[in-house]
Amino acid sequence: MDTLPENVLRPLQRTLDLFEVTPDTVREGVAYFIRQMEEGLEHDSDSHDYLPMIPSFITHIPDGTETGLSLAADLGGTNFRICSVELNGDHSFNLEQYKTKVDKQYMVGTLESLFELLARLVRYFLSQHHQDQLQSSEKLKMSFTFSFPLDQTALNKGTLIRWTKGYDVPDAVNKDIVDLFQKELDKLALPVQIVAITNDTVGTMLANAYSSLSGHKTVLGAIFGTGTNGAYAEKLSNIKKLDPSVVQKLQKFGIDDMIINTEWGSFDNKLEFLPVTIYDEIVDSETANAGVHLYEKRILGMFLGEIVRLVILDLHKRHLILEGYEQMETSLKLVSSSSSLVSLTNLPRRATTKRLSHRVLSEWAFPTEALSRIEVDDTKGLKVTELVLSETLHLNTTLQDRIIIKAVAHAVTSRAAYLLSIAIAAVVLKTGRLGITLENGEVKPTKLNDELVEVGVDGAVVEFYPGFKEKLIEGLGWSQLGDAAKRVVVTIAKDGSGVGAALCTNSHIE
Numbered sequence: 001m002d003t004l005p006e007n008v009l010r011p012l013q014r015t016l017d018l019f020e021v022t023p024d025t026v027r028e029g030v031a032y033f034i035r036q037m038e039e040g041l042e043h044d045s046d047s048h049d050y051l052p053m054i055p056s057f058i059t060h061i062p063d064g065t066e067t068g069l070s071l072a073a074d075l076g077g078t079n080f081r082i083c084s085v086e087l088n089g090d091h092s093f094n095l096e097q098y099k100t101k102v103d104k105q106y107m108v109g110t111l112e113s114l115f116e117l118l119a120r121l122v123r124y125f126l127s128q129h130h131q132d133q134l135q136s137s138e139k140l141k142m143s144f145t146f147s148f149p150l151d152q153t154a155l156n157k158g159t160l161i162r163w164t165k166g167y168d169v170p171d172a173v174n175k176d177i178v179d180l181f182q183k184e185l186d187k188l189a190l191p192v193q194i195v196a197i198t199n200d201t202v203g204t205m206l207a208n209a210y211s212s213l214s215g216h217k218t219v220l221g222a223i224f225g226t227g228t229n230g231a232y233a234e235k236l237s238n239i240k241k242l243d244p245s246v247v248q249k250l251q252k253f254g255i256d257d258m259i260i261n262t263e264w265g266s267f268d269n270k271l272e273f274l275p276v277t278i279y280d281e282i283v284d285s286e287t288a289n290a291g292v293h294l295y296e297k298r299i300l301g302m303f304l305g306e307i308v309r310l311v312i313l314d315l316h317k318r319h320l321i322l323e324g325y326e327q328m329e330t331s332l333k334l335v336s337s338s339s340s341l342v343s344l345t346n347l348p349r350r351a352t353t354k355r356l357s358h359r360v361l362s363e364w365a366f367p368t369e370a371l372s373r374i375e376v377d378d379t380k381g382l383k384v385t386e387l388v389l390s391e392t393l394h395l396n397t398t399l400q401d402r403i404i405i406k407a408v409a410h411a412v413t414s415r416a417a418y419l420l421s422i423a424i425a426a427v428v429l430k431t432g433r434l435g436i437t438l439e440n441g442e443v444k445p446t447k448l449n450d451e452l453v454e455v456g457v458d459g460a461v462v463e464f465y466p467g468f469k470e471k472l473i474e475g476l477g478w479s480q481l482g483d484a485a486k487r488v489v490v491t492i493a494k495d496g497s498g499v500g501a502a503l504c505t506n507s508h509i510e
C-alpha cells in the first residue's frame with residue numbers, strides 16, 4: 001500500500017474505511033444483539049424486529065457418556081443424508097451413512113412424492129446397513145434435521161413456514177413435517193419412529209459436547225456454511241414465549257435448560273446497527289431473499305467474493321484500478337442513490353484498449369477460495385494474486401492493481417470476522433458462563449470462575465480462511481468479554497449434524 005501514489009491511495013483508503021469495524025462497533029453490536037435475543041425469547045419467532053430464537057425442545061446436553069444406536073436423517077440444500085450412529089459412551093461413535101442428491105422433480109413436486117422418496121431411501125439404507133433391524137418389532141428412534149424455517153412446538157412437531165434453497169412443494173407449507181414423513185415410513189412398515197426434528201446448529205452443539213475430550217462445557221454450536229446460525233442452551237425461565245405447561249412438565253423431570261436455535265442470520269434485519277455499504281445493498285438485491293438474513297450476507301463465504309468483485313468494479317469506474325480496460329457504463333449496477341460513489345460515474349473517459357471480461361461482470365463469479373489465496377500471497381510482484389485474478393475473473397493486472405485488490409480482500413474479510421465475533425461474544429455473555437454477563441448494556445459479574453468454555457464451529461471459512469479465526473478471537477477480546485475472551489476455545493466441529501442429530505433422540509421424553 002505504501003507504494004501507491006497519493007491520488008490513488010486517498011480515495012482507496014476512503015473505500016477501505018467503509019469496511020472498518022472498531023472495538024466500539026463490536027461492543028455496540030454485542031449489546032444490541034443481546035437485546036434482540038431477549039426480545040426474541042419473549043415474542044413469536046416470525047418477526048423482523050428481533051432474533052427468531054426458536055425453542056428446539058432439546059433439553060439434554062451430552063457429556064460423552066451417552067450410548068445406543070439411533071438414526072438421523074438430514075434434508076438440507078440439494079442432498080438427503082441418512083445415517084445410523086452408534087454412540088460408544090466414551091466420546092467416540094461409529095457412523096454408517098448414505099447420501100444422495102434429491103432430484104429436482106421431487107424438490108418441486110408433490111408432498112407425497114417427496115416424503116415417499118425419503119421413506120424409500122430410509123428403507124434402502126436399513127436394507128444395506130441394518131438388515132436385522134428391518135424385521136425387529138422394536139422401533140429405532142430417528143431424528144430429522146430439516147434446515148428450513150419451522151414453527152416448532154414440540155421436540156417432534158414442526159410446521160413448515162416456507163421453503164428455501166430451491167425447494168417448492170406448496171402443499172407441505174403449514175403442515176407438520178414429522179407427521180408427513182412418519183406417515184410414509186409407516187406405509188412401508190419400517191420400524192422407525194421420528195422422535196425429533198431439529199436444526200443443523202443444534203446438532204453441531206450436541207456433537208461438540210459429546211465428542212469434546214477437553215472437559216470444557218460447550219456453550220455454542222455454530223455453522224458458517226451455506227448459511228450462518230448458532231444454537232445455545234438457555235434457562236427455561238428466560239424463554240418467556242414457551243407455553244407454561246411445557247415448562248412445568250420439563251421442570252418435573254428436573255430439566256432447567258433448553259437449546260435455542262437463534263437463527264442469527266436474521267440479526268438486525270432492520271439495519272439499525274449493521275454497516276451498510278453500497279456493495280452490501282447490491283449483493284442483497286442479487287439474492288432471492290432480499291431484505292432478510294442481512295447479517296449472513298456480510299459474513300458468509302459466498303458473499304465475500306461477490307462484495308470484493310463489486311468493489312473492484314467500482315474502483316475501476318473511479319479510475320483507480322485496471323486502467324488498461326475500457327470503462328463500461330453497465331459495469332456496476334448502482335441500485336442506491338445514497339452513495340457518493342454514484343457521482344463518480346461521470347468521470348471523463350480515458351484512452352482504453354480492452355473490455356472487461358464477461359467473468360468480472362458476472363454476479364457471483366469470484367469464489368471466496370480465491371480471496372484466501374490472495375490474502376496469503378507474499379510472493380514478489382504478487383504472482384499468486386496475478387494468477388488467481390487471471391484464472392477466476394480473466395483479468396490482466398498490474399502490480400498496483402494487485403496491491404489494491406489484496407487490500408480490498410483483506411478489508412472485506414476482516415469486517416466479516418469482526419462482525420461474527422459479535423454473535424459469539426453475545427451468546428457467551430448471555431449464558432453468563434464465564435462469570436460475566438451484560439444487563440441493560442452494563443457488564444455484571446455472575447459467579448466468579450476461571451472455567452474455559454468451548455464454541456463448536458462448522459464452516460469452511462473459519463476452518464480454512466487464513467487469519468479468519470484469529471480475527472474472530474481478537475474481536476471477542478474487543479467485546480465486553482474483555483480478558484475473559486481468552487477462556488473461549490473455538491473448536492472446529494466438523495460435520496456434526498449426523499452425530500448431533502442422533503443425540504437429539506436423548507431428549508425424547510415418553
Ligand code: GLC
Nearest residue numbers: 147200201223227228229265
Ligand atoms: C440458514 C438457515 C438456518 C441454518 C443456517 C446454517 O441461516 O436459516 O436454519 O441453520 O442456514 O445452515
